[in-house]
Amino acid sequence: MASKTTESTDSHPFEISIIGSGIIGLNLALGLLQRNIPITIYEQAQELKEIGTGIGFSANLEKCITELDPRISAVLHKIGLRQHQSLQWVVASNTEEDFTFAGRVFEAWEEVGGVEQKSDTGKVVMSFMDGTKIETDAVIGCDGIKSRVRYLLAGDNNPAGIPHYANESAYRCLVEMHKVSPILGNYASVMTLWIGHGANLVTYPISNNRFFNVAAFVRDNTGYWPDYSKQTVQASKAEIIDSFSSFNPMLRRLIEALPDEQNRWGMFDTLDHPLDSYVEGCVAVAGDAAHASTPHHGMGAGMGIEDAIVLVTVLEKAKQELSSYTAGTPTSRKIVLSRAFETFDSTRRERSQWLVASSRRQGLLNQWEVPEVRNTDDFLRDTAERVSNLYNYDWRLMVQRSIEDYEQRLAQGDEKIQAAL
Numbered sequence: 001m002a003s004k005t006t007e008s009t010d011s012h013p014f015e016i017s018i019i020g021s022g023i024i025g026l027n028l029a030l031g032l033l034q035r036n037i038p039i040t041i042y043e044q045a046q047e048l049k050e051i052g053t054g055i056g057f058s059a060n061l062e063k064c065i066t067e068l069d070p071r072i073s074a075v076l077h078k079i080g081l082r083q084h085q086s087l088q089w090v091v092a093s094n095t096e097e098d099f100t101f102a103g104r105v106f107e108a109w110e111e112v113g114g115v116e117q118k119s120d121t122g123k124v125v126m127s128f129m130d131g132t133k134i135e136t137d138a139v140i141g142c143d144g145i146k147s148r149v150r151y152l153l154a155g156d157n158n159p160a161g162i163p164h165y166a167n168e169s170a171y172r173c174l175v176e177m178h179k180v181s182p183i184l185g186n187y188a189s190v191m192t193l194w195i196g197h198g199a200n201l202v203t204y205p206i207s208n209n210r211f212f213n214v215a216a217f218v219r220d221n222t223g224y225w226p227d228y229s230k231q232t233v234q235a236s237k238a239e240i241i242d243s244f245s246s247f248n249p250m251l252r253r254l255i256e257a258l259p260d261e262q263n264r265w266g267m268f269d270t271l272d273h274p275l276d277s278y279v280e281g282c283v284a285v286a287g288d289a290a291h292a293s294t295p296h297h298g299m300g301a302g303m304g305i306e307d308a309i310v311l312v313t314v315l316e317k318a319k320q321e322l323s324s325y326t327a328g329t330p331t332s333r334k335i336v337l338s339r340a341f342e343t344f345d346s347t348r349r350e351r352s353q354w355l356v357a358s359s360r361r362q363g364l365l366n367q368w369e370v371p372e373v374r375n376t377d378d379f380l381r382d383t384a385e386r387v388s389n390l391y392n393y394d395w396r397l398m399v400q401r402s403i404e405d406y407e408q409r410l411a412q413g414d415e416k417i418q419a420a421l
Contacts, residue, residue: 021043025143031068137282150290180254234262307348315340317407365382
């Protein structure tokens with residue numbers, strides 16, 4: 001059985017282990033490295049490669065990304081497409097930008113099987129399915145909606161450890177633009193939300209208008225998903241045609257133009273069984289691992305970016321705190337890091353879980369499933385109030401309050417820290 005221990009030094013009083021190399025894991029890693037905090041990313045995939053998908057960022061969130069690491073924003077400007085005043089769609093594609101750092105920061109491992117904090121050294125022991133054990137100072141699970149770290153934090157047989165079916169499915173596909181333009185006319189050149197009873201569509205052009213993206217959402221009030229181990233099942237175009245049979249003729253023609261072979265994507269989230277806390281000691285979860293939501297606000301990645309800026313902020317403060325001591329100890333390191341994670345949880349949990357609830361409601365609104373919303377004016381009013389809270393959020397104030405909260409927590413635990421020195 002292989003084992004490994006990370007070593008702390010005066011200049012690097014701790015190292016962070018990140019589980020998962022998705023959008024949030026990589027942005028968090030870059031933000032920490034920008035602040036000279038050593039990290040190692042552990043990922044099941046043997047290599048990182050583009051996935052051919054896109055994500056949306058508001059102009060406000062773009063500033064948050066720049067605060068994480070200005071180079072990330074620079075790359076987004078190279079490969080992203082702007083709509084209005086926001087970097088609306090960022091497509092994963094090749095870029096010449098070089099994100100090379102001293103030392104190895106990426107490790108390919110089997111799935112993590114356990115995380116445990118040792119009482120004597122304060123180290124966190126990660127146990128992998130291949131029998132390897134690695135000791136580190138802190139672990140942040142950014143391993144997505146099916147997060148293993150989340151499951152371990154929640155404990156066995158706890159429904160909060162896994163995402164749950166949100167009574168909704170989606171069919172996602174690309175259609176060649178020359179097939180769509182004659183059907184939709186000017187609507188083929190812009191992003192459009194089509195709302196209707198029991199179903200809705202989100203459509204927009206991609207790849208320099210060569211293709212047209214269609215996401216068809218369908219309400220499913222049975223509460224049944226055939227296989228919880230999979231997020232997709234095989235489907236047919238006939239299912240989509242039936243779900244949109246009450247829509248106008250133009251949209252029915254669009255549905256007819258979709259490919260015959262389809263996959264049905266189950267919408268899962270964490271609304272019904274949220275975590276009581278995103279942290280335990282020196283272990284935390286962030287992004288979808290903490291608060292997976294349905295996609296109706298297009299803000300899942302953005303909420304994870306907000307998580308990342310808080311984490312890098314408080315961990316930078318933790319580094320400064322530990323570096324100020326003439327001699328650190330395992331106990332002082334554990335206290336300082338756990339206080340940082342507590343601050344992260346206090347700062348982020350309420351807002352991120354609000355997003356999960358708001359996105360679920362938006363899906364119901366898009367499909368006219370909210371009884372008190374009776375007309376378009378009601379729909380726009382309800383939507384606008386919540387969207388404003390998402391896209392006009394003062395993340396700088398959030399960061400400042402997290403610093404104040406962390407300093408207060410440290411002051412309250414100062415006697416314990418000093419006693420440990």
